[in-house]
Amino acid sequence: MYDFDIKTDRINERCRKWDKKIIKEHFEDVSDDFIPLWIADMDFKAPDNILNSFKRAIDIGVFGYTYVYDEFYDAVISWQKDMHGVDIYKDWITLSYGTVSTLHYIVQAFCNENDSILMNTPVYEPFNGAAIKQGVRCIYNKLNIINNRYYIDFEEIESQLREFKPKLYLLCSPHNPSGRIWSIDELRKIAMLCKQYKTILVVDEVHGEQIHFGRFYSILSLEEELTDNIILLSSPNKAFNLGGLKTSYSIIPNKNIRERFRERLSKNSITSPNVFGIIGIISAYNDCKDYLKEVTKYIYDNYIYAADFIDNKISKLSYMKMESSYLLWVNISKTGITSTEFTKFLSSEYGVLVEDGNNFVCDGEGWIRINLGTQRENIKKAMERIEKCVQNLDKIFS
Ligand SMILES: Cc1ncc(COP(=O)(O)O)c(C=O)c1O
Incomplete structure (x- = not known):
């Protein structure tokens, strides 16, 4: 049993989420008793089994170059089978240095300067960055909100695929910022369209492990003829809070796509992994399922707390059902001010740091994102301060 109420001292850890210097760059004035609910990492200690696997490496005490050894492939294969019911082969797996870096390599591998990339919006900002920084154009497909849930406009997608012939479609599954889980039918439709229009489907599943409502389907659950056009x-890193290890992987069933991608990795000299990064993945996947279950339940309870609080005490705010992960997408449009004004006022006057909806790619105006991956005490304090903030907005912004 883990006790996630125990506070961790992250102020001295030099993590971006809690570091005053970094916070100042993003939020200007913030009081000393700030509560950071912005960057997507969690404030919980890693599972004991991961810590012990690091300790074993530290006891040996030599951190020279390593290589991608079989235990890594075996761990990924078993995890994907046990958790997501998909069969994959060792050959399909490639280790790399973080999902965001990998998005950049993928764009480099498959796009030339005048090509384009399709994505649904709003979405995690680095999707845009990966394209723009390579001089590649983005085509935005706006998600529709129906009954307070995001839906994909497939007709629009098809016409964008037909007109712009994007080289890649980047899909965030589950969706960041909302936590929306795509159904198997939705995934199938996207994959079929991508195949029809010869657009490679790149699916970012880093939020696919903490599931609160419904069922998450890996894109590799689809039929073989569709998965041969996919990069997963x-x-x-999200589920076990290992982002700082900067290690991740891709799964690519199609040999040609895989080889082209690997050629690009080779051109960037992405070779041997970080010693701790590979250990972290193996240990998380082999030995830490109990932790994942418990941390998911703790986050779910945080969600229920925050949701009840908003329902009962802050009538001007509403939120999307958090189907996965630990990021709550909250609508502030009834307050009558912009997300940027709200975020600034909340941080400067109340010390609660959240993500401005405008920090996501398009269509985030009217929204803020609250990170619930922290001790419940922080969530309780933050919700009380958010309530006061909303009560006092009229005094400032009327
Ligand atoms: C959708 C999504 N992809 C990727 C990442 C980051 O992954 P990595 O740290 O492996 O680059 C995040 C982090 O918030 C994310 O939300």
Whole structure:
């Protein structure tokens, strides 16, 4: 049994989420008793089994170059089978240095300067960055909100695929910022369209391990003729809070796509992994399922707390059902001010740091994202401060 109420001292850890210097760059004035609910990492200690696997490496005490050994492939294969019911082969797996870096390599591998990339919006900002920084154009497909849930406009997608012939479609599954889980039918439709229009489907599944409502389907659950046009990106970085290890992997069933991608990795000299990164993945996947279950339940309870609080006490705010992960997408549009104004006022006057909806790719205005991956005490304090903030907005912004 893990006790996620125990506070961790992250102020001295030099993590971006809690570091005053970094916070100042993003939020200007913030009081000393700030509560950071912005960057997507969790404030919980890693599972004991991961810590012990690091300790074993530290006891040996030599951190020279390593290589991608079989235990890594075996761990990924078993994890994908046990958790997501998909059969994959060792050959399909390639280790790399974080999902965001991998998105950049993929764009480099498959796009030339005047090509384009399709994505649904709003979405995690680095999707855009990966394209723009390579001089590649983005085509945005706006998600529709129906009954307070995001839906994909497939007709629009098809016409964008037909008109722009994007080289890649980047899909965030589950979706960041909302936590929306795509159904198997939705995934199939996207994959079929991509195949029809010869657009490679790149699916980022890093939020696919903490599931609160419904069922998550890996894109590799689809039929073989569809998965041969797919690049799946994943890691235990979100579920087990290992982002700082900067290690992740891709799964690519199609040999030609895989070889082209690997050629690009080779051109960037992405070779031997970080010593701790590979150990972290193996340990998380082989030995830490109990932790994942418990941390998911703790986050779910945080969600229920925050959701009840908003329902009962902050009538001007509403939120999307958090189907997965630990990021709550909250609508502030009834307050009558912008997301940027709200975020600034909340941080400067109340010390609660959340993500401005405008930090995502398009269509985030009217929204903020609250990170619930922290001790419940922080969530309780933050919700009380958010309530006060909303009550006092009229005094400032009328
Ligand atoms: C959708 C998504 N992909 C990737 C990442 C980051 O992955 P990595 O740290 O492996 O680059 C995040 C982090 O918030 C994310 O939300």
